[in-house]
Amino acid sequence: MPQVTLTVNGKQHTVEVEGRTLLVELLREKLGLTGTHVGCDTSQCGACVVHMDGVSVKSCTTLALQADGTSVTTIEGLAAADGTLHPMQEMFREHHALQCGFCTPGMVMTAIDLVNSHPAGLTEKEIREGLEGNLCRCTGYHNIVKAIAAAHPLMHAKAAE
Amino acid sequence: MGFEGIGAAVRRREDIRFLSGRGNYTDDINRPGQLYAVIKRSDRPHARINGIKTDAAKAAPGVVAVYVGEDMAADNVGGLPCGWQIHSQDGQPMAEPPHPVIAVGKVRHVGDPVAVVVATSRQEAKNAAELIEVDYTDLPAVASTLDAMKPGAPEVHDGVAGNLCYDWVIGDKAVVDGVFANAPKVVKLELTNNRLIPNAMEPRVALGECDPSSGDYTLWTTSQNPHVIRLLMGAFVLHIPENKLRVVAPDVGGGFGSKIYHYAEEAIVTWAAGKLKKPVKWTADRSESFMSDAHGRDHVSTAEMALDNDGKFLGLRITTIANMGAYLSTFAPCVPTYLYATLLAGVYTTPVIYCNVKAVFTNTVPVDAYRGAGRPEATFLLERLVDVIAHDTGIDRVEIRRKNFIPRDAFPYQTPVALQYDSGDYQTTLDVALKNADWAGFESRRAEARARGKLRGIGISTYLEACGIAPSAVVGSLGARAGLYEVANIRVHPTGSVTVFTGTHSHGQGHETTLAQLVVDQLGVPFDQVEVVHGDTAKIPFGMGTYGSRSLAVGGSAMVKAMDKIIAKGKKIAAHLMEASVDDIEFKDGQFRVAGTDKAKTLTDISLAAYVPHNYPIEELEPGLDETAFYDPKNFTFPGGCHIAEVEIDPETGVVRMVNFTAVDDVGRVVNPMIVEGQVQGGVAQGIGQALLENAQYDAQGQLLSGSYMDYVMPRADNIPSMSVATENTMCTHNPLGSKGCGEVGAIGSPPAVINAVVDALRDYGVRHLDMPATAPKIWSIIQSAQPRVAAE
Numbered sequence: 016m017p018q019v020t021l022t023v024n025g026k027q028h029t030v031e032v033e034g035r036t037l038l039v040e041l042l043r044e045k046l047g048l049t050g051t052h053v054g055c056d057t058s059q060c061g062a063c064v065v066h067m068d069g070v071s072v073k074s075c076t077t078l079a080l081q082a083d084g085t086s087v088t089t090i091e092g093l094a095a096a097d098g099t100l101h102p103m104q105e106m107f108r109e110h111h112a113l114q115c116g117f118c119t120p121g122m123v124m125t126a127i128d129l130v131n132s133h134p135a136g137l138t139e140k141e142i143r144e145g146l147e148g149n150l151c152r153c154t155g156y157h158n159i160v161k162a163i164a165a166a167h168p169l170m171h172a173k174a175a176e
Numbered sequence: 177m178g179f180e181g182i183g184a185a186v187r188r189r190e191d192i193r194f195l196s197g198r199g200n201y202t203d204d205i206n207r208p209g210q211l212y213a214v215i216k217r218s219d220r221p222h223a224r225i226n227g228i229k230t231d232a233a234k235a236a237p238g239v240v241a242v243y244v245g246e247d248m249a250a251d252n253v254g255g256l257p258c259g260w261q262i263h264s265q266d267g268q269p270m271a272e273p274p275h276p277v278i279a280v281g282k283v284r285h286v287g288d289p290v291a292v293v294v295a296t297s298r299q300e301a302k303n304a305a306e307l308i309e310v311d312y313t314d315l316p317a318v319a320s321t322l323d324a325m326k327p328g329a330p331e332v333h334d335g336v337a338g339n340l341c342y343d344w345v346i347g348d349k350a351v352v353d354g355v356f357a358n359a360p361k362v363v364k365l366e367l368t369n370n371r372l373i374p375n376a377m378e379p380r381v382a383l384g385e386c387d388p389s390s391g392d393y394t395l396w397t398t399s400q401n402p403h404v405i406r407l408l409m410g411a412f413v414l415h416i417p418e419n420k421l422r423v424v425a426p427d428v429g430g431g432f433g434s435k436i437y438h439y440a441e442e443a444i445v446t447w448a449a450g451k452l453k454k455p456v457k458w459t460a461d462r463s464e465s466f467m468s469d470a471h472g473r474d475h476v477s478t479a480e481m482a483l484d485n486d487g488k489f490l491g492l493r494i495t496t497i498a499n500m501g502a503y504l505s506t507f508a509p510c511v512p513t514y515l516y517a518t519l520l521a522g523v524y525t526t527p528v529i530y531c532n533v534k535a536v537f538t539n540t541v542p543v544d545a546y547r548g549a550g551r552p553e554a555t556f557l558l559e560r561l562v563d564v565i566a567h568d569t570g571i572d573r574v575e576i577r578r579k580n581f582i583p584r585d586a587f588p589y590q591t592p593v594a595l596q597y598d599s600g601d602y603q604t605t606l607d608v609a610l611k612n613a614d615w616a617g618f619e620s621r622r623a624e625a626r627a628r629g630k631l632r633g634i635g636i637s638t639y640l641e642a643c644g645i646a647p648s649a650v651v652g653s654l655g656a657r658a659g660l661y662e663v664a665n666i667r668v669h670p671t672g673s674v675t676v677f678t679g680t681h682s683h684g685q686g687h688e689t690t691l692a693q694l695v696v697d698q699l700g701v702p703f704d705q706v707e708v709v710h711g712d713t714a715k716i717p718f719g720m721g722t723y724g725s726r727s728l729a730v731g732g733s734a735m736v737k738a739m740d741k742i743i744a745k746g747k748k749i750a751a752h753l754m755e756a757s758v759d760d761i762e763f764k765d766g767q768f769r770v771a772g773t774d775k776a777k778t779l780t781d782i783s784l785a786a787y788v789p790h791n792y793p794i795e796e797l798e799p800g801l802d803e804t805a806f807y808d809p810k811n812f813t814f815p816g817g818c819h820i821a822e823v824e825i826d827p828e829t830g831v832v833r834m835v836n837f838t839a840v841d842d843v844g845r846v847v848n849p850m851i852v853e854g855q856v857q858g859g860v861a862q863g864i865g866q867a868l869l870e871n872a873q874y875d876a877q878g879q880l881l882s883g884s885y886m887d888y889v890m891p892r893a894d895n896i897p898s899m900s901v902a903t904e905n906t907m908c909t910h911n912p913l914g915s916k917g918c919g920e921v922g923a924i925g926s927p928p929a930v931i932n933a934v935v936d937a938l939r940d941y942g943v944r945h946l947d948m949p950a951t952a953p954k955i956w957s958i959i960q961s962a963q964p965r966v967a968a969e
Contacts, residue, residue: 035299049204050197052429054377055462059885062377090197104195108187111854115684116194117378117429123195139898146893150885152377152430153684154854155861155922156893 019083023048024092032079039063039074041082042089050090050120054150061149064121065089071128073148090120093127102169103127103162112162114153125149126163130170137167181697182913185850188689190682199427202381202396207455210383211240213445214301215458216291216308217467218283221539221878222317222330225281225290225310232307233293238300241452242308243444244291245278253277253447256438257412258504259404261655262342262513262535270342270535273333275503277413277440277447283312284332284502285539286880287467292444294456317539317878321368321476321499324536332502332537339537341500342509346517346593347530355491355528359482363565369553370948371474371499371872372865373888374546376683378429379460380469384445388453392420395446399425400435400681401721404658406713408438408506414447418713421446425711428683432862433545434469435683436723437506441468466883471872472546474499475512475553479561481526487571489526489580494557496533501542508544509535514654515550515642515724521591522558523602523640523816524580529592539878545723547862547923551641559637559928560945563935567944573932574615577606577638588909595642597814599906605840606638609818612900613838618822631825632835633937637929640816643917644729644908648808661808662726663719664734666695666742668801670787672780673705679719680731681710685855685919687727690847694732694913698739699779700766717804725917728847729813729908736912737805745801746782752793753777753785813908813916817841819860819925821933830956832868832934834897839925841901844908844916852918856901859922865891866923867930871949889949 016031023046030045042048042065053075054062063075066088093101100108103123113119129145130137137145142160151159180186193199230242256275263269278289291308295301316330323329324339332339356362376398383396393416399405402423409423410416428435445456460468475498482491498512517531548555562580566573581602582589589597610616618634625632645651648659665677674695680687692706709715719731747761750768754761760771769776785792786801822836839856846852869889873881882888907914927948934950935943941962946954 033299043204048197049201050199052201052378053203054379054429055885057462057884057886059890060377060462090195094196100192100195107195108191111188111850113191113194114686114854114858115377115430116190116199116427117201117376119194120197140894143892143894143896150377150890150892152375152432152862152890153858155857155859155891155899156896157857157861157899158854160893160898 017080019079021082021084022086024088034080036079037075038077038079038082041079042074048089048091052117052120054117059150060118061125062118062121064124064149066124066128071125090123102173103166106162106166106169110158110162110165112154112158118149118151122149122151122159126166130163130167134171137164139164180703181693182845182847184693184848186689186693186703186848188686190686190688201378201427201429202383202398203459205383205396205426207383207385210455210457211294211296211452212298212301213448213456213458214293214298214305215289215441216293216305217464218279218286218288218290220283220312220314221286221319222315223283223312224315225279225283226313227311228291229309230291233304236300236304236307238295238297239293239304240296241294241448242291243278243448245276245280248277248447249280252415253443254413256440257408258509259506259657260510261657262344262509263655264343265345270509271336271340272504273336277443285541286878287541288502289440292448294448294452319538319540319874319876319878321474321497321536321538324538325497325534332539336537341535341537343534344513345532347528349530352491352493352528352530356480356482356493359490360485361483361569362480363483363568364478364480365561365564365945366478367557367560367945368947369473369475369556370866372472372546372870373466373872374432374434374469374472375890376430376432376434379462379465380435380439380441381459382442382445383455383457384449385455386450386453392422393446393450394422394424395442396424396426397442398428398435400428400431400683400723402681402711402713403679403718404721405438405442409443409446413443422714425681431683432547433472433549433723437470437544463884466888467541467880470505470544471501471541472543473553474543477557479557481561481565483565487565487569487576487579489524492520492526492529494520494531496531498533498535499538499540499543500535501538501540503542505542505544508542510655511545511550516554518593518595519551519554519640519642520558521593522555523582523638525582527592540874547859548920549724551920552924552927555637555639555924556928559639560931563932564945573636574610595812598811598909600640600814600816600842601904601906602638602816604904605817605842608902608904609820609838609840612840612902613820613836615820625824631827631937633823633933635821635929635932635936637819637925637932639925640814641920641924642812643725643815643920644809644813645724645726646809646812658720660720661806662730662734663717663804663806664731664738665717665804666735666738668742668779668783670784672701672783674699674701676706676708676735677716678708678710678731678735679716679721680727681722685722685727686851690728690851691732691735693847694735695739698736699742701779725919728913728915729911729917730807730809732913732915733911734805734807737807738803741803741805742801745797745803746779748793748797749782749785750777753791810910813844813911815841815843815916815918815921817921817925819929821926821929823930823933823937825937825955827959830952830959832950832955834864834895837897837899839899839901839922841903841918841921842905843903843918843921844905845914846903846905847915852903853901855918856922857899859920860899860926861891861896862923863926864896864930867927867948867950869895869949
């Protein structure tokens with residue numbers, strides 16, 4: 016069986032996988048990182064979004080083999096070692112941007128990439144369009160949009176430190 | 177630490193684990209030696225099963241077992257039970273055909289389970305399932321609600337003539353017909369309520385285990401009500417007594433009704449775990465969810481209102497056909513009857529109402545309660561009809577509503593359709609909504625949009641719904657096969673911290689936060705010393721779970737009752753410790769005081785004395801401080817309010833854009849305003865989804881065309897506007913909290929507001945009514961057909 020070597024949340028792993036193994040299967044089943052969820056089978060819902068080399072990808076449509084040699088960050092890898100939440104996690108909590116929590120990991124990972132890729136700022140329209148690939152059935156998106164807008168200055172202030 | 181009692185926008189404690197990836201959803205749970213089940217499902221809407229060849233699948237790599245319906249039947253496994261029996265107008269009980277866990281003899285909808293493969297990995301089970309050959313003879317099928325009762329329609333079940341499940345009525349037809357015969361004006365509207373697929377983001381999962389030494393079973397499942405599942409599956413399907421069966425519903429990723437019901441897969445994995453003496457897990461693919469989760473709505477109705485010359489409603493007459501799907505799901509029969517027709521008075525004084533509901537079987541996925549359950553159907557019908565009356569009579573649509581409102585001093589108000597409303601103030605929610613939406617300034621926004629070439633419309637809905645289901649004796653007399661009380665166990669620990677064991681279940685509602693706020697408020701215990709436990713039949717007493725916006729109104733009331741018992745016992749202990757009379761003890765802010773003195777004991781002093789009863793009235797009082805209360809509601813609760821939608825249509829494309837949405841709801845006492853707002857926003861988004869985007873579409877032969885997110889249009893962030901959400905509350909008069917419920921108001925009030933806005937935007941095109949969803953092609957066609965084509969130049 017082929018092997019992949021990848022870094023997940025700062026820790027290197029070498030794992031045997033089948034050619035058809037998906038990145039999300041590797042994360043959930045081989046590494047026990049169950050924070051990344053699977054909500055559909057057509058790459059629409061975005062519950063499975065993780066960062067591969069800093070860019071958001073849908074781990075349900077990425078083969079584990081494609082992740083060979085990359086650095087993957089999942090929802091479990093966002094908070095600081097002392098448990099301090101990432102500003103996006105904190106703003107999701109502050110603005111009640113989650114209810115059942117199932118879409119949340121993917122939503123947060125997408126949101127961070129969205130903010131990172133728009134250093135100059137994000138309009139409400141840009142945020143809503145940037146969330147096209149993530150479904151939430153609970154919140155009506157209202158508070159997710161607010162949380163992302165609130166996280167933007169915090170993340171870029173932190174980046175400037 | 178700030179104020180964390182009733183009324184505080186406390187940030188949710190469950191968020192930390194959800195935001196860190198430490199939620200514990202059913203699919204995150206894996207048991208040692210676990211096997212994987214994959215269901216082979218029918219791809220035929222209706223067919224006779226001549227035979228099933230499983231040899232190749234059984235021989236495939238990793239396969240442990242393959243089972244078909246006959247295997248379960250041979251093991252005396254029962255069918256899936258229905259929890260509500262409706263009687264037809266002739267007194268006969270509804271048709272209740274068998275619902276085998278795995279199909280026997282015939283399949284009746286696309287998605288009906290035909291066989292199950294159990295293997296050492298999910299992939300091996302999937303591969304093997306493809307090797308199963310089912311020899312079918314296709315039978316004619318019927319999918320559409322309207323076609324089901326037509327002469328010659330294919331029969332879904334042998335012996336159920338005309339596919340009629342029941343023919344039910346409420347109201348006196350002769351009286352209502354008499355009113356119509358003499359009415360100066362009658363306005364009639366035919367409408368459908370589109371079929372929806374709930375689509376909680378977490379697909380359903382079930383994991384069964386049988387402990388080989390004790391024979392005890394455990395089922396982990398994505399459920400809104402683990403005790404109900406334990407009772408139904410244990411008593412009716414698998415014949416496992418409650419003491420040998422534990423059902424756990426851990427973190428659950430949304431429900432919206434679809435996770436109330438006892439589903440085949442729960443029984444399959446539990447039964448297979450018993451046969452194989454190994455844990456068996458089934459996880460739905462989303463495409464399976466589309467064809468196996470209970471669908472919602474799907475009504476076809478004719479509504480008529482009799483009016484006097486001033487637009488006062490004199491009588492309402494309705495016939496509805498409701499689609500049950502191929503089998504009766506757990507609570508399906510009560511949705512188009514007692515959760516629908518009893519709501520048809522709405523917020524109006526209509527003196528007489530008659531409604532006839534015919535429920536029909538079709539070759540489609542079973543239909544059951546979905547967020548709102550019957551009440552959105554009633555509200556859409558009524559609020560569309562009122563707008564059509566305004567259209568036909570020329571009376572202003574706000575004015576006609578005001579004219580027919582139940583006055584604020586008329587409560588308690590007895591409707592002609594059984595319900596008695598305890599409280600409400602529809603004038604105020606309307607007034608505040610008109611102000612918040614700047615209704616008065618709309619015409620200038622319409623003109624501005626017109627200048628940009630856009631059609632702008634505004635729509636209103638003034639609605640009412642019934643929550644907090646419900647007094648057990650009442651629902652029992654109406655056919656419920658369950659009680660609908662709720663239970664809470666309040667355990668004050670020796671050092672004064674508290675654990676709440678609630679029979680309700682949180683799958684996004686934030687109970688771990690709000691229910692703790694009740695304890696902060698009533699017992700004065702700090703928020704961080706209160707834990708809320710739910711979702712595990714081995715821990716919680718027998719409660720009915722969460723649906724119908726009942727958790728606070730019913731479950732919270734049970735908590736209040738249990739805490740009253742804690743205080744009453746605490747007073748006796750305090751009286752003993754302070755050598756005072758019980759009657760002189762007051763409890764306030766977490767302290768028991770002797771009235772008029774400075775003598776006081778904290779709750780911790782009392783709990784310590786209760787568990788270390790050295791100085792204790794042991795002759796009269798048992799040790800411990802641990803109380804349970806069951807609360808049976810005295811009535812439904814009646815949230816209501818006003819929703820206003822504003823839309824803009826691009827006439828070139830027919831695309832509807834939601835530009836503003838205003839909700840002003842009356843939900844009774846608010847425990848956590850942040851959570852209430854979130855519940856309303858989420859419900860409104862689902863309502864907008866129903867109005868503009870979502871539709872479960874079958875073709876005439878019964879194939880599900882909208883079977884994935886590629887075809888079923890879920891609302892996305894850019895389909896939903898920022899919303900203005902507010903409450904104007906009157907208190908529920910018959911439960912101790914005054915709370916009414918907020919989980920469904922958004923999905924109930926919003927769809928007619930949106931469609932009324934779309935119709936308003938299209939008013940120059942002669943549109944009187946439009947069925948949901950108001951998709952771009954539908955609107956584009958209306959605009960095209962209304963405009964005489966200008967000759968090409």
